[in-house]
Amino acid sequence: MDKYKIILFDLDGTLSDPKIGITKSVQYALQKMDIDEPNIDKLECFIGPPLQVSFAEYYDFDEVDTQRAIDYYRERFKDKGMYENELYSDIPLLLKSLKERKYTLVVATSKPTVFAEQILKYFNIDQYFELVVGSNLDGIRSSKTEIIQYILDKYDEHRLEDFIMIGDRKHDIIGANNTGIDSVGVTYGYGSFKELSDSNPTYIINSIDEIKDILLASKVK
Template sequence: MKYKTILFDLDGTVTDPKVGITKSVRYALEKNNMEVHSLEALEKFIGPPLKDSFMKYYDVDEATAMHLINDYREYFTDKGIFENKLYDGMIDLLKALKDKDYTVAIATSKPTVFARRIIGHFGLVNYFDEVIGSNLDGTRINKAEVITSVMEQLNITNTNQTIMIGDREYDIRGAHENKIDSIGVAYGYGTIDELRQSNPTIIVYSIRELYDQLIVG
């Protein structure tokens, strides 16, 4: 395989964060007397930067969105962060990548401090060479900026040997902006249409397929 560096999105790609994220969003909305129909209706918050989602789906200005994020973190920091689970087969994939000496990193829009806590919680620290996300002050939330930061930290200069893996259009667009290949994973929270329209190098439908692409292929 031509790749030497594998970048993973976190939410919807390595872990399934549905319960924790949707409950945290519900907490923030209800605290501010905003309507919540169901947790399922809040799944659209999984993946994109929270500020963008609050502004888009609840038609609030940036200041209000930042206030909602602070309320979101009241629940997420100690509870929601651990209402999360690894996708079946992910440990085997990461172990195989480690055994083959790939450089592996997390590139997420989630704040770095939370991403690192999650990686530690699941005992994955030794599988990743770097874990980078956004900043708590709301900067570096764009996925392209996150990917750029990871590549700089890892001193990656050969973009032809680097690939980004994620479940949302933001991951694929971030890869395009950094001129690297990408894999869209359809087992996460992006729709097939969303992934196809963002034009990844390839789409896979399961971690088994992802394993075959990265390890067998």
């Protein structure tokens, strides 16, 4: 039998590369807040964490300005940014293979659930996921710890040992550690090797192929 049964996937930087859509939407929001940032590469730090955290951390916005910035961000993201996104080429084959092996696949993202569901449909990979869990539009349940715990509660007939979280940022690993499940840090996304290793994941990998290798290697007699 397989050691893991329920595989949690982060979305941004793990299933797809959302750089253009996210950074240009952040750039748009900052312009609306009278801040000019011409270099979108400097905005990669917004890929992964909740927007509430990033606007406050990187631009020192208070709660009111943070919400204004998020509202501006979503103006552009809903219209254009959501689709300025590229699925990593090996992901569909990986998901198909895992589904055929009877793994339960779940998306665990800090992105609002409604946006995540639309993106999965846009890429035609929604068919592989039994559940999609993100944040609410009002910011409730935005931390990865809360999101993972919500999923664990949904599958409360399973043991913690049945779950594994796969993501590219420290927030994914910290959320997994806080909830007591294993994790995989992927370096092909937007978190550095140091960021991931400092967060103490169960595994660190460099390619999508290695995800399948880890799951196959987890088979126990």
